[in-house]
Amino acid sequence: MVVPHQATGARLARHRLADELGGLVSPVLLADLVAVLAELVGNAIRHADPLPGGVVRVAWRLRPVSGGQVVQLRVTDGGATVGPRLRAASPDAVDGRGLHIVAGLASRWGVDRDGLGQCVWAEFDPACADRPDLLVAG
Incomplete structure (x- = not known):
């Protein structure tokens, strides 16, 4: 789906x-x-340029694997001068923890770049889950 490169984009993506x-x-x-x-779309809006048309592309898919399904989220934006990275945030800092949340909840995450911008993705894999309540129904 395509959402506007503004705060309403994160809400639209979450609901869908x-x-x-x-x-x-x-x-x-x-x-x-x-x-x-919400974190990935919010980061795209705060820290990156939009794609042409002033938008951010959001996608998800379920892929069958042994033991369940992997869920992958992808958020593509126009890129930024500094790519997404984990930052050290002091206890008093008001921001800087978003990708730590992503890293803590997802099995893995990363960034793909191409000529149009960047895609930040996160995967949730039942083979990597240490909590049975996170397994995807098969």
Whole structure:
């Protein structure tokens, strides 16, 4: 889906994700997916340029694997001068913890770059989950 490169974009993406995956994944996993997607879209809006047309592209997919399904979230924006990275945030800092949240909830995450911008992705893999409540229904 394509959302505007503004705060309403994160809300639209969260609601659509919850509507589409609500019956397919556990409630705990859905909460984690919504939190991570909100963080990734929020970061794209705050720190990166939009794609042409003033938008951010948001996608998710479920991929069957042994033991369940992997859920992958992808947020593509126009890129920034400094790429996404984990930052050290002091206890008093008001920001700087977003990708730590992503790293803590997702099995893995990363950044892909191409000529149009960058895509930050996060995967939730039941093979990597140490909490059975995060397993995706098969």
